[in-house]
Amino acid sequence: MRLPAGLQELLDEAIIDEVVRQLKSGKEASVYVVRCGAQLRCAKVYKDMSQRSFQQRSQYQEGRKVRGSREARAMAKSTRYGRKEQESAWKNAEVEALYQLSAAGVRVPQPFGFFNGVLLMEMVRDADGDCAPRLGEVELSPEVARDYHRFLISQIVCMLSAGLIHGDLSQFNVLIDAQGPVIIDLPQAVNAAGNNNAFAMLDRDVRNITDSLGRFAPELCDTNFAMEMWQLFEKGELKPDSALTGIYVKDEAPPDLTQVVLAIEDARRDEMLRRERESVA
Numbered sequence: 593m594r595l596p597a598g599l600q601e602l603l604d605e606a607i608i609d610e611v612v613r614q615l616k617s618g619k620e621a622s623v624y625v626v627r628c629g630a631q632l633r634c635a636k637v638y639k640d641m642s643q644r645s646f647q648q649r650s651q652y653q654e655g656r657k658v659r660g661s662r663e664a665r666a667m668a669k670s671t672r673y674g675r676k677e678q679e680s681a682w683k684n685a686e687v688e689a690l691y692q693l694s695a696a697g698v699r700v701p702q703p704f705g706f707f708n709g710v711l712l713m714e715m716v717r718d719a720d721g722d723c724a725p726r727l728g729e730v731e732l733s734p735e736v737a738r739d740y741h742r743f744l745i746s747q748i749v750c751m752l753s754a755g756l757i758h759g760d761l762s763q764f765n766v767l768i769d770a771q772g773p774v775i776i777d778l779p780q781a782v783n784a785a786g787n788n789n790a791f792a793m794l795d796r797d798v799r800n801i802t803d804s805l806g807r808f809a810p811e812l813c814d815t816n817f818a819m820e821m822w823q824l825f826e827k828g829e830l831k832p833d834s835a836l837t838g839i840y841v842k843d844e845a846p847p848d849l850t851q852v853v854l855a856i857e858d859a860r861r862d863e864m865l866r867r868e869r870e871s872v873a
Contacts, residue, residue: 593611593613593614595611596622596637596710598637598707598708598709598710599611599624599626599635599637599710601707601708601710602626602635602707602708602710602712605707607628607705607707607712608626608627608628608633608635608712609626609627609628609629610626610627611624611625611626611635612624612625612626612627612632613625615634615723618777620638620639620777620779621636621637621638621639621779622636622637622639623635623636623637624637625715625723626712628704628712632715633704633712633713633714633715634701634712634713634714634715634716635710635711635712636686636710636711636712636713637709637710638682638683638709638710638711638779640679682779683706683709683779684706685778685779685780685781686711686777686778686779686781687703687706687711689756689778689781690702690703690711690713690778691703692754692756693750693751693754693756693775693778696750696751696753696754696832697750697832698747698750698751698754698775699747699771699772699773699774699775700774700775700776700778701713701714701715701716701774701776702714716767716769716774716776717769717770718768718769718770719769719770724767724768724769724774725767725768726763726764726765726766726767726768727740727763727764727766727767727768727773727804727805728762728763728764728804730768731808732805732808733808734808734809736808737805737806737807737808737809737812738805738809738812739772740772740773740805741801741802741805741809741812743772743773744766744773744775744801744805745798745801745817745836745838746832747773747775748761748794748797748798748801748817748821749821749830749832749834749836750832752784752794752821752822752825752830753825753830753831753832753834755783755784755785756781756782756783756784757781757782757784757787757790757793757794757797758775758778758780758781758782758793758797759780759781759782759793759797760777760780760797761775761796761797761800761801762797762800762801762804763800763801763804765777766801784825791818791822794818794821794822795818795819795822797818798817798818799818802815802817815838815839816838816839816840817836817838819840820836820837820838820839820840821834821836
């Protein structure tokens, strides 16, 4: 088996003792089962920009913190240095999200460090000790589907309370271990307060999970948790243990056209006054 350079470096430096096998290869990274002493862990090797197929990274990176003003300017101008910094920030995002969410009580794989573009983390296992299956690979009873949905909604709430949105949550990046769902794949994690697309991504995450589990418990598809939790988040009232109903009634009342016209006239008048002041100045 030909190994990526980053993984070979971990072997050479004795950070890992053996590469057992490749577990999967995705659009962003390849994952390997490795041995560290007596423990089996996963090593996620991120692909370089030229090898990746994931698109629209900019909408996920909006609002992320940058090391300094120099790096921010270089990234904005897309200089060679800026692209290098952007690539580094993208690869570090999942590591930072895992540590942050693990501390917040979200069920994610335990991280063990980030070395030369390789993330070393816990291997999520099923009840038999094998690699855990994805949510989309298991058949569930209606009762278990409801339990998983309740749990995953609470996990999304915990993530949002910590200021993060997964951004690509679906049946393909939730694993089912002996205790239940574990959320994986977080390189595109979104800053909830600093990204203009945050609610759309939150809504998509919630709908993806609901639609997947709704195959086994159809009544779940009638719930609407995203707007409910987002409104609490915007008010600063969302907590990890916030009780949600899943019910959101959209205000269907027609707009007050008189007030709309008055607001437009006020804005027009303000603009005319501003221009007059500028012409005098």
